[in-house]
Amino acid sequence: MTVPHQRLSPDPALALRGLVKSFDAKPAVAGIDLDVPAGSFFGLLGPNGAGKTTTLSMAVGLLRPDAGQARILGYDVWADPAAAKARIGVLPDGVRLFDRLTGTELLAYHGLLRGMDAEVVDQRSAELLDVLALGADNRTLVVDYSAGMKKKIGLACAMLHAPRLLVLDEPFEAVDPVSAALIRDILQRYVSGGGTVVFSSHVMAVVERLCSHVAILADGTIRMRGTLAEVRGGRSLEDVFVEVVGGRTATGSELAWL
Numbered sequence: 001m002t003v004p005h006q007r008l009s010p011d012p013a014l015a016l017r018g019l020v021k022s023f024d025a026k027p028a029v030a031g032i033d034l035d036v037p038a039g040s041f042f043g044l045l046g047p048n049g050a051g052k053t054t055t056l057s058m059a060v061g062l063l064r065p066d067a068g069q070a071r072i073l074g075y076d077v078w079a080d081p082a083a084a085k086a087r088i089g090v091l092p093d094g095v096r097l098f099d100r101l102t103g104t105e106l107l108a109y110h111g112l113l114r115g116m117d118a119e120v121v122d123q124r125s126a127e128l129l130d131v132l133a134l135g136a137d138n139r140t141l142v143v144d145y146s147a148g149m150k151k152k153i154g155l156a157c158a159m160l161h162a163p164r165l166l167v168l169d170e171p172f173e174a175v176d177p178v179s180a181a182l183i184r185d186i187l188q189r190y191v192s193g194g195g196t197v198v199f200s201s202h203v204m205a206v207v208e209r210l211c212s213h214v215a216i217l218a219d220g221t222i223r224m225r226g227t228l229a230e231v232r233g234g235r236s237l238e239d240v241f242v243e244v245v246g247g248r249t250a251t252g253s254e255l256a257w258l
């Protein structure tokens with residue numbers, strides 16, 4: 001099932017202009033312009049090393065670009081970081097968390113850092129832990145969580161302050177199918193309520209199922225973008241993806257020694 005386009009407003013939730021980033025003179029992102037419509041469920045696809053994490057990190061103010069601009073709901077991420085960051089929730093790559101805390105403590109820390117009322121934090125964090133099946137009274141430290149549980153607590157931290165835009169780096173990676181279905185459901189409801197989600201993924205089925213819009217990245221540039229239907233053009237997303245990124249097919253003679 002694809003999600004219908006929801007209440008798209010004319011101002012993009014996220015606007016990237018001319019983003020460029022190199023590491024040791026090697027371009028990782030080579031000039032990206034992208035508008036993510038407000039109310040959309042936006043999937044960023046690309047092979048390993050395409051520049052997805054680098055792009056999203058620059059988009060949310062975690063990594064300074066060599067050139068270019070990122071605006072979140074009209075606020076420049078680098079010129080007006082407080083206003084921009086107040087409006088987003090981010091699940092970064094690798095989810096670096098203060099992990100010597102329980103889930104409840106970590107959420108309290110995030111909520112209070114954002115200036116939220118302690119009672120609201122308590123009530124929302126209990127609800128998030130419950131909905132994400134992490135257990136509101138779980139005394140396990142986050143450092144001892146499984147990879148999938150860490151993803152889920154990272155997502156809870158990103159959602160706690162009810163941001164208008166969620167930017168999620170591979171939210172479904174390492175997550176079991178039951179939890180993935182749960183996360184899909186939560187995100188679909190969030191978008192139905194007017195929120196915007198941008199996420200990177202390698203899982204075509206998830207992107208096909210959830211996204212209203214898709215962009216395919218390769219070698220630090222956007223190769224294709226549009227609504228899901230436009231990008232697919234009546235084919236499977238996987239076929240389009242492989243064609244766009246120039247997939248290599250095995251001849252059968254490789255690894256003969258194996």
Ligand SMILES: Nc1ncnc2c1ncn2[C@@H]1O[C@H](COP(=O)(O)OP(=O)(O)OP(=O)(O)O)[C@@H](O)[C@H]1O
Pocket residue numbers: 023024027028046047048049050051052053054055
């Ligand atoms: N901190 C860094 N230092 C040096 N090179 C980096 C750094 N971060 C990313 N790169 C390089 O930039 C390129 C893009 O990496 P990036 O992590 O953005 O890709 P990605 O599309 O997210 O890949 P994946 O799907 O494997 O997570 C790669 O060639 C990577 O090696």
